[in-house]
Amino acid sequence: xxxxxxxxxxxxxxxxxxxxxxxxxxxxxxxxxxxxxxxxxxxxxxxxxxxxxxxxxxxxxxxxxxxxxxxxxxxxxxxxxxxxxxxxxxxxxxxxxxxxxxxxxxxxxxxxxxxxxxxxxxxxxxxxxxxxxxxxxxxxxxxxxxxxxxxxxxxxxxxxxxxxxxxxxxxxxxxxxxxxxxxxxxxxxxxxxxxxxxxxxxxxxxxxxxxxxxxxxxxxxxxxxxxxxxxxxxxxxxxxxxxxxxxxxxxxxxxxxxxxxxxxxxxxxxxxxxxxxxxxxxxxxxxxxxxxxxxxxxxxxxxxxxxxxxxxxxxxxxxxxxxxxxxxxxxxxxxxxxxxxxxxxxxxxxxxxxxxxxxxxxxxxxxxxxxxxxxxxxxxxxxxxxxxxxxxxxxxxxxxxxxxxxxxxxxxxxxxxxxxxxxxxxxxxxxxxxxxxxxxxxxxxxxxxxxxxxxxxxxxxxxxxxxxxxxxxxxxxxxxxxxxxxxxxxxxxxxxx
RNA sequence: GGGCCCGUAGCUCAGUCGGCAGAGCAGGCGGCUCUUAACCGCAAGGUCAGGGGUUCGAGCCCCCUCGGGCCCGCCA
Numbered sequence: 001x002x003x004x005x006x007x008x009x010x011x012x013x014x015x016x017x018x019x020x021x022x023x024x025x026x027x028x029x030x031x032x033x034x035x036x037x038x039x040x041x042x043x044x045x046x047x048x049x050x051x052x053x054x055x056x057x058x059x060x061x062x063x064x065x066x067x068x069x070x071x072x073x074x075x076x077x078x079x080x081x082x083x084x085x086x087x088x089x090x091x092x093x094x095x096x097x098x099x100x101x102x103x104x105x106x107x108x109x110x111x112x113x114x115x116x117x118x119x120x121x122x123x124x125x126x127x128x129x130x131x132x133x134x135x136x137x138x139x140x141x142x143x144x145x146x147x148x149x150x151x152x153x154x155x156x157x158x159x160x161x162x163x164x165x166x167x168x169x170x171x172x173x174x175x176x177x178x179x180x181x182x183x184x185x186x187x188x189x190x191x192x193x194x195x196x197x198x199x200x201x202x203x204x205x206x207x208x209x210x211x212x213x214x215x216x217x218x219x220x221x222x223x224x225x226x227x228x229x230x231x232x233x234x235x236x237x238x239x240x241x242x243x244x245x246x247x248x249x250x251x252x253x254x255x256x257x258x259x260x261x262x263x264x265x266x267x268x269x270x271x272x273x274x275x276x277x278x279x280x281x282x283x284x285x286x287x288x289x290x291x292x293x294x295x296x297x298x299x300x301x302x303x304x305x306x307x308x309x310x311x312x313x314x315x316x317x318x319x320x321x322x323x324x325x326x327x328x329x330x331x332x333x334x335x336x337x338x339x340x341x342x343x344x345x346x347x348x349x350x351x352x353x354x355x356x357x358x359x360x361x362x363x364x365x366x367x368x369x370x371x372x373x374x375x376x377x378x379x380x381x382x383x384x385x386x387x388x389x390x391x392x393x394x395x396x397x398x399x400x401x402x403x404x405x406x407x408x409x410x411x412x413x414x415x416x417x418x419x420x421x422x423x424x425x426x427x428x429x430x431x432x433x434x435x436x437x438x439x440x441x442x443x444x445x446x447x448x449x450x451x452x453x454x455x456x457x458x459x460x461x462x463x464x465x466x467x468x469x470x471x472x473x474x475x476x477x478x479x480x481x482x483x484x485x486x487x488x489x490x491x492x493x494x495x496x497x
Numbered sequence: 498g499g500g501c502c503c504g505u506a507g508c509u510c511a512g513u514c515g516g517c518a519g520a521g522c523a524g525g526c527g528g529c530u531c532u533u534a535a536c537c538g539c540a541a542g543g544u545c546a547g548g549g550g551u552u553c554g555a556g557c558c559c560c561c562u563c564g565g566g567c568c569c570g571c572c573a
Contacts, residue, residue, distance in 0.1 A: 006506085006507050006524090006542080007507090007524070007525090007541080007542060008507055008523070008524050008542090009507080009524095010524095011524055011525070012524085050531085066522095066523095066533075066534075066535090068531095068532045068533060068535050068536090069529085069532090069535090070529060070530065070531070070532055070535075070536085071528075071529035071530055072529085072530045073529095073530035073531065073532080074530090074532080075531075075532045075533060075535085077533075086532085086533070088531080088532090090530070091530075092530085107523085107524080108523070108524095109523095121531055121532075121533085122531045122532095123531055123532070123533080125531085125532080125533065127531095141507075142507050142508075142523060142524075143507090143508080143523080144507085144508045144509080144522095144523090145507090145508040145509045145510095145521085145522050145523070145534095146508090146522065146523075146534065147509075147521095147522070147534045148508075148509045148510085148522085148534095149508085149509085150508075150509090151508085151509065151510090152504085152508090152509095152565085153565070153566065154504090154564070154565045154566080155508095155565095157565090158564095158565095162508095166508090208573095209572090209573055210572070210573095211572085253572075255571080255572050256498095256570095256571065256572065258571095258572090259567090261572070352570065352571085353571090353573085357573075358573070360573060361573045362573095363573095364573055365573090388573070389573090390573090489564085489565085490563090490564065490565090491564095
């Protein structure tokens with residue numbers, strides 16, 4: 001609540017006082033039996049210009065947009081959930097007193113209900129001729145400028161409600177995201193995967209290499225971490241006999257925010273017993289094709305969505321990690337190179353990772369530099385060198401490789417899948433190797449997970465999909481903040497004391 | 498973490514060479530029965546992000562701080 005209000009807000013408070021003294025509640029409890037503006041627009045659109053469907057009374061409710069006063073007739077725009085309709089206020093239809101009061105007491109941004117007849121204006125605009133207008137909630141803060149809306153990117157994020165109420169594009173974008181999430185969930189459900197919910201608060205956050213957020217349980221008198229991945233919980237469920245499981249939920253990584261990274265982000269992880277990464281690839285390709293179709297259904301008028309959807313359609317190119325890297329870089333024999341060789345090549349392209357990094361880090365840097373920029377269509381990068389990927393199963397045919405695919409799209413990663421490691425002794429060994437190779441604060445040793453695997457985890461494949469990034473990619477935006485309702489921001493600076 | 502850029506009325510934006518703080522929208526008052534970024538007239542609206550400095554004089558020049566954007570780095 002701002003401490004000082006503008007004169008605009010003082011005017012609006014004065015109107016509230018005026019209404020109350022006239023016995024009108026500026027915040028009544030409900031407005032039943034309303035119709036979506038779209039329905040009324042459809043009825044009105046069937047009429048001739050200037051014609052009014054006086055036979056039935058219809059009710060609409062929403063936010064008041066611009067008011068165009070024109071003497072004894074005025075026009076006002078009413079915006080509701082996914083549409084808008086023009087209201088015609090006429091002195092003769094409303095009564096002189098009600099007409100005068102509407103103009104005096106209502107402002108853009110107020111929530112109102114209107115009852116009246118569908119009509120088309122003489123200029124042809126589908127409208128509702130109001131016979132009654134009811135204030136449903138007086139807005140004290142004025143809405144942004146009617147034509148440009150809220151432009152300041154900082155304000156659009158900090159006060160998302162203002163962005164949403166003033167921007168149909170923004171409302172559409174978040175409905176779009178929600179429907180993409182629904183389609184992703186539906187795809188795995190339809191394929192027989194059980195949707196589960198596993199803990200976010202953990203004694204130790206594992207399943208990925210990332211810095212966790214740390215918190216504390218007063219009850220347990222113990223430090224807890226917020227999960228960085230869902231993987232280890234879901235694999236425990238495979239051990240427990242749940243053969244196809246997935247979870248779509250928030251993960252948290254205590255790292256910087258940029259256009260493709262948010263400290264909290266949504267992942268969909270799915271694990272499938274007795275299947276391998278080839279089967280997961282088929283399921284994933286069906287998902288991407290489904291998402292491409294759905295995106296176009298949801299936003300057929302958006303050129304950026306049609307362009308993205310085209311890049312999400314099959315067939316999907318496959319790039320063998322090693323072949324693609326060697327072809328693009330001119331290097332050869334990368335699998336046989338020593339860590340020193342790889343570091344030298346990585347240095348040559350300007351990578352600035354520490355000298356002591358595991359050799360796989362240098363390979364990843366080389367791939368990023370030489371191959372990723374060439375990827376445009378959704379592409380499956382497969383069969384990575386084993387040294388880049390400690391948690392996947394060794395490739396059954398290609399020595400030195402693992403059974404893995406990553407899904408790339410225009411410079412960023414959308415998903416990552418393996419044939420999962422299920423040998424508890426090898427799992428233990430790889431955990432130990434990681435522990436020695438990486439900074440201890442970036443690595444979690446989950447002893448209970450190894451214990452679970454000792455009871456027998458079926459051969460399985462698993463995938464992790466970046467939900468926010470998929471929504472970004474399909475909508476055609478460059479920034480993850482565009483698909484997060486409330487991205488993290490620093491607190492506003494405190495006023496000087 | 499480094500570089501560049503931005504912050505002026507509730508909102509969208511101008512502000513020249515350092516010389517009285519501007520417009521449009523929104524709001525107030527008046528006019529108009531078919532407008533749709535309605536239109537016409539009048540009046541009002543400012544901690545120029547915050548702090549410090551230079552100067553006769555700072556929105557403008559310099560320094561610091563805060564917030565944001567873009568690029569790079571980090572994030573295997």
